[in-house]
Structures are given as structure tokens and as C-alpha cells.
Amino acid sequence: MMLRAARRIFPPEELRYIYKSIDIIGDIAIIKVARRHEAYAQQLAEALLEELKGRVKVVYRQAAPTKGYERVKILEWLAGERRSITIYREHGCSFKVDVEKVFFSPRLQYERLRIARLVKKEAPLKGGEVVVNMFSGVGTFSIIIAKHAPKVVVYSIDASPHAYNLMVENIKLNGVEGRVIPILGDAAKVVKEKLMKAADRVLMPLPELALKYLDYAVEAIRGRGWIHYYDHCEGRRREDSIELAKKKVSEKLSNLGVDFRIVEGRVVRSVGRCLYQVVLDVEVLKTCK
Ligand SMILES: C[S@@+](CC[C@H](N)C(=O)[O-])C[C@H]1O[C@@H](n2cnc3c(N)ncnc32)[C@H](O)[C@@H]1O
Known part of the structure; x- marks a missing residue:
């Protein structure tokens, strides 16, 4: 798409400098532009708007990497309508997203479905799983899980008021009120105050904080359960980054006296040169030995 748009402007020798990947969130496209361009x-x-007529109505460029604890991208509006809010659809759910105010990545689409499919639709005797999502953003993982498994309850935490407010709207938009419980606050504090030993499954989709907050994920588990741990790890090969994540988690959980096994490790996506976002599915067998 980017190349086709670029061909409208640049001579062939310039095309190798074009960033080919675009994030399309609803009808907003986010592109990267080489310094020389x-x-x-x-x-x-404008060429991209023409190329994707009807599908994309706004184009931003990513001016700097994500910043702060909210992981918000620094964007610059380039063309189309003057707005940053859109509706993004994924796996039968709709999400209101403000690309200037919250983190959002369409690249986690497969991962969100993978996790939703792991959640038991109905646990015998208990009625359904209790999930704690420590870093929910606009509620994407939480809502997809709730849609997929009707008896599940998801406590969905985010520290950003922007993400929280959009999550509240998205819960209504998708009709999962009462099953996705939005909570505004720091995940560690919320777990300590309200969710100790509450969960069968804990999601930690914030690589920058996951290792630091792993203690709280363990505290949220009721005896036995699952932690989905996300991290950014270096590695010459993808497998090396998975091994590094396993080493970090194993050390920490062993120090905490947790009985566990790492059942699955996979690269979610590449996030830089020799740097990968990795997820580990950790089965907690007993929180204290
Ligand atoms: C990478 S985003 C989550 C994206 C989301 N899982 C998705 O698929 O769209 C991380 C989120 O964690 C939130 N966050 C950062 N620090 C936090 C904390 N201490 N407690 C709770 N949420 C936090 C940010 O506001 C941000 O919305």
C-alpha cells in the first residue's frame, strides 16, 4: 500500500527508503516517514488517502516512539479529517480508540484471540474463570475474552484515565457490562487492595512493567492458575529472546517460592533490531512452596 502510494510521488530510486508497514486502526492510518522524505x-x-479511498479517512505519522507509562505514540496529523477517534473492529468486537491519547496496536490481534481461546468457557462447579487483566488499555483483551467465554468475569485495570474512560465506553458498546469490571488505578495497588487470591488467570500485557509486577500477579492467583507474561527481550535469534524471558521469570518465581511450569513461550512480534516482544504462558501450581 505504502509503496503504491509512494510511486505516485517518488522516482523508483527513492522507493527503498519508504517504510512499508502501516498500522490501520479503524479508518485511521499511522505511517512512518524517512527523514530524507x-x-x-x-x-x-494524501497519496495514501487516495490509494485507500473509502477505507482510510485520516493519516498520522509516528513522530517519535511510544512514551511514558501510558505507552502513547507521539503522532503528527498529516492529512484527511481532523480527528483522532475511531472505531476499530476485531474478532467480532468494536473498540473506540483515541490514537493520540492511548496505546493501541492492531498487531496484537492474533495474540488477543490466542489468549481468549485458552480461557475456559465454563469451569465445572465454579461457573467460569476469573481473569485479572493488569494493563488493559481500552479493554481489548478483556472484552474479547468476555465475548468468547460468556461465564467469565474479567477485572480490567488501567492507570490511565483516558484508557479507563474508553474502556468503560467499550464495555457498553460490546454489551459485556457486569462481566468486564473496569478499574482505574495502579495494578499493584488494586491487586493488593481488592484482588488478592481472586484470579484463575492473570494477564500482564505491558512488557515494561511485567517483571517488576510479577509478584502482584502471583498474589492475585487463587492457589493455582495461569499468568500470561509479556516482555521485550533481546536475542540474536527469536529463540534466544524466548530463553532470556524464561530465565528472568524462572529466577523471579523461584525467589518468590512459587511452584510453576512454563508451558509455552512464543515471539508475539519483532519490536526492533534483535529485540522481540515475547509471551510466556506460566502455569502456577502453588503460590508458595
Ligand atoms: C501496552 S498497553 C495495553 C494494551 C492492551 N493490552 C491492548 O491489547 O490494547 C499498556 C497499558 O498499561 C497501562 N499502565 C501503565 N502502567 C500501569 C500501572 N502501573 N497499572 C495499571 N496500568 C498501567 C497504560 O496506561 C496502558 O494503557
């Missing part, structure tokens, strides 16, 4: 950024965005 900065003067042409707007033209490129």
Missing part, C-alpha cells in the same frame, strides 16, 4: 510527508499521506 520529511518535506514530502503530507504529499505521501
